[in-house]
Each structure stands twice: as C-alpha cells, then as structure tokens.
Amino acid sequence: MANVNTRLNVAPVPPDEIFALNGAYAVDTFPHKVSLGVGVYRTDDGKPWPLPVVQKAEKQLVVDNDLFRHEYTAIEGDVPFLGIARDLMFGFEGKQTEEEAKARIGSVQTVAGTGANHLGAIFLAHHMKPRSVWLSNPSWANHQTIWELAGVPRKTYPYYHAATRSFDFEGMMSTLENDAQEGDAVLLHACAHNPTGLDPNKEQWMAIADLCERKNLFPFFDSAYQGFASGSVEEDAWAVRYFFNHKPDMEMCVAQSFSKNFGLYGQRVGAFHYVTNRSSTSIRDIVVNNLCHLIRGEFSMGPRVGCSIVKKVLTSDELTADWHQDLQVMSSRIKAMRQALYNELVRLQTPGTWEHIIQQNGMFSYTGLSPKQVYALKDKYHIYLLKSGRASISGLSEKNVAYVARAIDDVIRTEN
Missing domain, CATH: 3.40.640.10 (Type I PLP-dependent aspartate aminotransferase-like (Major domain))
Structure with missing residues (x-):
C-alpha cells in the first residue's frame, strides 16, 4: 500500500446497521426474501404507500402553481x-x-x-x-x-x-x-x-x-x-x-x-x-x-x-379528515400483522412466550431473538432484521407472515 501524506486523522467507522442491512436485502435474489429491517411503511404487497391524502395535496399544489414554491x-x-x-x-x-x-x-x-x-x-x-x-x-x-x-x-x-x-x-x-x-x-x-x-x-x-x-x-x-x-x-x-x-x-x-x-x-x-x-x-x-x-x-x-x-x-378540514383515515389504515395494518405473527407462533407452539409482540406498540417489535437466531434467519431463510432482534412489523404481510413464523420456530428449535 502506498504511503499516504495527509493532515487528516481519520479511522474507519462502523457502517450504519440499518442501511447496510437494507443494502444486503436489495441485492438478495431469493424470491421469498423478507425485509424486517428498515422503518418504513409497506402495503400487504410489500410496496411503498404514498398516502392518498398526500397525493391529493400534491395535485392541489400543482393546480395552485404558486410562483414562490421554489423560493x-x-x-x-x-x-x-x-x-x-x-x-x-x-x-x-x-x-x-x-x-x-x-x-x-x-x-x-x-x-x-x-x-x-x-x-x-x-x-x-x-x-x-x-x-x-x-x-x-x-x-x-x-x-x-x-x-x-x-x-x-x-x-x-x-x-x-x-x-x-x-x-x-x-x-x-x-x-x-x-x-x-x-x-x-x-x-x-x-x-x-x-x-x-x-x-x-x-x-x-x-x-x-x-x-x-x-x-x-x-x-x-x-x-x-x-x-x-x-x-x-x-x-x-x-x-x-x-x-x-x-x-x-x-x-x-x-x-x-x-x-x-x-x-x-x-x-x-x-x-x-x-x-x-x-x-x-x-x-x-x-x-x-x-x-x-x-x-x-x-x-x-x-x-x-x-x-x-x-x-x-x-x-383543509376535508384533507385532514382524509389524513386521519390514512393513519387508521397504516396503524390498523401494523396491529393486524402483530396479531397474525403472534397467532402463527402460538399455533406452531414455538418455544417461549410471545404475548409481547401484541403488547408492544408501533412499527417495531423487540422480538427477543438472539443475534445467533437473527443470523440464522438471514442465512437460511433470507429474512432480514437487526441483530438486536428488532423487527419492523411493516415488513410482514398476509403472504409472508406464516413463512416468517415457521422460520422463527425453526431457528429457535434448532438452537434449543
């Protein structure tokens, strides 16, 4: 390696885990891969969801044609x-x-x-x-x-x-x-x-x-x-x-x-x-x-x-009401996916207790999975979540929740 002549005093810093995990997911070609890492809302089809009320607002802003909109x-x-x-x-x-x-x-x-x-x-x-x-x-x-x-x-x-x-x-x-x-x-x-x-x-x-x-x-x-x-x-x-x-x-x-x-x-x-x-x-x-x-x-x-x-x-009273409805759509889907994952783990009689999944709130769940189990989920099943066991519930869907539950059940039983 050539000598480097610089006044800088720099050393590598660890990559951001969430963005690194998302990058690994993006290049994974496995057809049934699941992203439970990045904290963004996804539909049941795993797609982004530009809020309908936001799309309405964008159209109205185009019509307004405010000359100062880029000032x-x-x-x-x-x-x-x-x-x-x-x-x-x-x-x-x-x-x-x-x-x-x-x-x-x-x-x-x-x-x-x-x-x-x-x-x-x-x-x-x-x-x-x-x-x-x-x-x-x-x-x-x-x-x-x-x-x-x-x-x-x-x-x-x-x-x-x-x-x-x-x-x-x-x-x-x-x-x-x-x-x-x-x-x-x-x-x-x-x-x-x-x-x-x-x-x-x-x-x-x-x-x-x-x-x-x-x-x-x-x-x-x-x-x-x-x-x-x-x-x-x-x-x-x-x-x-x-x-x-x-x-x-x-x-x-x-x-x-x-x-x-x-x-x-x-x-x-x-x-x-x-x-x-x-x-x-x-x-x-x-x-x-x-x-x-x-x-x-x-x-x-x-x-x-x-x-x-x-x-x-x-x-806008009308758009605000639409926004509240969009919030209900997102929060309700997250809650439904928590319940679905819990139900599957209970049905499988997965070792451990899983009530915490439905007792927790919002986008994320601290699943209780160990780093070893998290790595096993990624390597064997192409399911991506943080090594802490934090999962983004938004990445679950009716199409993949049973697959994720079976994978969790398997890595826990294998370790036990």
Whole structure:
C-alpha cells in the first residue's frame, strides 16, 4: 500500500446497521426474501404507500402553481407550517390560556426528525451544557451518534427487561433517581419506542414527569410516530401534552418528525420546539434567534416541498379528515400483522412466550431473538432484521407472515 501524506486523522467507522442491512436485502435474489429491517411503511404487497391524502395535496399544489414554491423561506422555516406543526404536537383546543401557552413555545423547521434531534442536541450543548444526556437502553442507534457529535457525555437508563420482554419502569426510575444530576437531559420517546415498541402507561408517564421536575432534569422528547402508532394524534401526543400542561414550571423540548405519519420519508419534514417555563416566556424569541444562528451556519433553512404538503393537508378540514383515515389504515395494518405473527407462533407452539409482540406498540417489535437466531434467519431463510432482534412489523404481510413464523420456530428449535 502506498504511503499516504495527509493532515487528516481519520479511522474507519462502523457502517450504519440499518442501511447496510437494507443494502444486503436489495441485492438478495431469493424470491421469498423478507425485509424486517428498515422503518418504513409497506402495503400487504410489500410496496411503498404514498398516502392518498398526500397525493391529493400534491395535485392541489400543482393546480395552485404558486410562483414562490421554489423560493427561499425564512431561516426559521415556513412560518405558517411551524404554527401548524406546533398545534398538532401540543394541542390547544378549548384552553382559556391558549395564547399564554403558545407564548412558551419557540419553533423552527428542521431537516426531519434526525435534524430536529441534532439541532436540539447542539443547542443544548452550547447553551445549557448538560453534564450528561440519559438515553434509554436500548434506544434508536442514531441518538448515540447525534449526542456524540454534540459533545455531550452519554449515559443510559434501563428500559428493556429481557427476561419478561417488558418495559423496565422500576429500573428506569431507580437509575434516574439515584444517578441523574440536576441539569442533565433525559431523552424520552413520545410514543412507539424505537426499538422496543414498549411505552410507559399514563400513570408511569406522570411519575416520570414528577421525577424530572423534582430533580430538575431536562426532558427531550423525540416524537417520530404521532398518529402512526395508535391511529390517534391525540393519544400519541399524550405524554408531551401532559408534561407541557401539568409541569408549566419545567423547560423541555420536542423533536418532531413527519416522515412516518405522512409517509414523507425522503422529503425530510420536521420541526424542533423549545418550551420555556411559564415565567420565562420573554426568552422565547431569543431561543429562536439562537436556533436560527445554528441553522444558518448548517443548512440555512428547512426544505420547502414536504412542509407545503403537510400545510396543505392540515389547513383543509376535508384533507385532514382524509389524513386521519390514512393513519387508521397504516396503524390498523401494523396491529393486524402483530396479531397474525403472534397467532402463527402460538399455533406452531414455538418455544417461549410471545404475548409481547401484541403488547408492544408501533412499527417495531423487540422480538427477543438472539443475534445467533437473527443470523440464522438471514442465512437460511433470507429474512432480514437487526441483530438486536428488532423487527419492523411493516415488513410482514398476509403472504409472508406464516413463512416468517415457521422460520422463527425453526431457528429457535434448532438452537434449543
């Protein structure tokens, strides 16, 4: 190998597991291969599903022929879109103090949910300087990368109890109570926890909010599945709205994505909301100003096309109703596939317990399969899922669910 003369100090980094797995699936020529890796919605035929309401909105936007549709927006993004995104996330209907509530929230447009998480992490690293950020164990792998790049030390709180395949509420609370320090940030999944599919119940969310308030921790919500998980935008925003409405003296933030609930994966539609406490609303505009400073130095402003689609849908009563129906279609199919996989595993009398599959929520399931079993599924049956055992339920269909169940049954019995 020739000598390389460079000032760079670089070493290879591991490839992203999800994208590497998807690449391997793409070149697999086996006719019955199954992708349970990447987190995108698929129809029962395994095809992408541009939401019908999105297609309606796109046609209306073509007819509108807005001459400014390719122009720059403001640094903070499309301002009307930001109000719509904020209202969808926090909900203000029927509240006498609506204006006071909105005055607490500073919002900017981001490059999808990843960009919102990144912007929030960089902003907190610069201006709040938390000693640590607490991530669930496990969490979305990109959370680790985002906070590493922000330069904030990462710690983890227990989340998944492997023996029972359930949410480890006691472990989470005990660790944060004993080890988290005042001013630490705590990353919370608003709903449909990725990768486990396990969420706190409402009483547990209340206890988590109390703990954050008492210990002066900073809640950082990642909301990637509002409406997609349960079919209800209100239900999936319950935790965020509880913290916001019932802990008005606590600051917090929300990274909001429209990738899943509008199927706008490649359009990169997102928002970041910083919530001041009720006595500090005067700093809201300064917060936005500083967020804009970071945005200007990184990507100048958020993408326009995707947010125009969201704005078109959510400013029309008719299209909003259509969108809610599309959410029901997606969430119902996911739930049906959970039930179908569970039923097949029970019918086969597959060793182990499988109730967790139907008790979990949203796109992903922490199946409980070992890395060895995952590799066996890939090598023998061409079924692709993460080595952690996380499966994207959207990849199941009426055509392949029995095949997947038989494969799981086989690799478990073979190992036993």
